[in-house]
Amino acid sequence: MTDVLKYDFCTMHIHDTYLIVEMNDGIHVTPDHNKILLNIADTYYKNKPFVYLTHRVNSxxxxxxxxxxxxxxxxxxxxxxxxxxxxxxxxxxxEKLFFNKTFKIFDTIEDAVVWAKSITTKK
Structure with missing residues (x-):
């Protein structure tokens, strides 16, 4: 599965066990944006583990x-x-200090995807 969802603040690429998000340039991400993520979790990942990958190409x-x-x-x-x-x-x-689950930093999407697939198959 690969769906692409576009919002006024980001683009999300939905995969089976992970999503890749590219935030738009110049936005400020706040807890209100979590409502979208909660909806995505309920819609695409209901009752199965997933990983959030943020590809920081913009400022x-x-x-x-x-x-x-x-x-x-x-x-x-x-x-x-x-x-x-x-x-x-x-x-x-x-930011890692504020998150109480596994948080990693990668140079490439490929490395992040390999990691995401590896931890979701362990669950």
Missing amino acids: YSVDPAIYAETSKIKNLIGFAVISGDFKKKSNAEI
């Missing part, structure tokens, strides 16, 4: 409070930031 900001809400999604078992940019990876290290 945007994230309210760290979002991670407290995102952590409450029971079947979300992992979160990864994908970027080769030092500053974006440094920001992700700080």
Whole structure:
């Protein structure tokens, strides 16, 4: 399965056990954006584990409070930031402190997908 969903703040690529999200340039991600993620979890991943991969190709900001809400999604078992940019990876290290599930940082989508598939098949 691969569906592409476009919102005013991002594009989501839905796969069987993970989704890849590209946020739009210049937005500020807040806990209100979690309503969309909750809907995606209920629609595409009901009763099965999945991983959220954020491909940081654009410049945007994230309210760290979002991670407290995102952590409450029971079947979300992992979160990864994908970027080769030092500053974006440094920001992700700080964001990691606010998330109470597995949080990884990767340079490439390919590495992140391999990891996502590996942890979802273990569950």
